[in-house]
Amino acid sequence: MKKILIVLGVCSVIMACNSAEKSESTEDTTAAVEQVAIDTSAAPVAPASSGSAKGEQLISGSDCLTCHKVDTKIVGPSYVDVANKYEASEANIEMLAGKIINGGSGSWGEIPMAPHAALSTDDAKEMVKYILSLKTK
Ligand code: HEC
Structure with missing residues (x-):
């Protein structure tokens, strides 16, 4: 609820x-x-060209928004902050997709992100591509 x-x-x-x-x-x-x-x-919020509409859809369908908002820190960092921190390189997309699947901590503070073991690597990468497309600087 x-x-x-x-x-x-x-x-x-x-x-x-x-x-x-x-x-x-x-x-x-x-x-x-x-x-x-x-x-x-x-x-x-969907970026006109560079974003991944599929990734955005996957995020809306998962529990991500309980802890993340596009532009405000809740439990986890805002997606804009994540996007501004990482270059949208293939290596970073792989690394962040791995963090979504396996969980992670230490990049933004003490609070860990829960693992999402049921996600496929491809879906996690779509989510990361959408997040990184929110870059504002
Ligand atoms: C239980 C709360 C919670 C949920 C649910 C959650 N996250 Fe997170 N997320 C966090 C926290 C806390 C961090 C910061 C972890 C850290 O400091 O390394 C984080 C970090 C991240 C990062 C940045 C990782 C890094 O190393 O910089 C990405 C990308 C991310 N989350 C995406 C997602 C996506 C996509 C989902 C949904 C599948 C999701 N999160 C669900 C709490 C959550």
């Missing part, structure tokens, strides 16, 4: 830009979530 609330929160932030006139009612928020889940390419 907590996770759903956080996901709703993230979605309402994402949707705020293009549906500001929408009321805060639960039904509207639910509709917004469905829209994000079905058509992630419509989300304004």
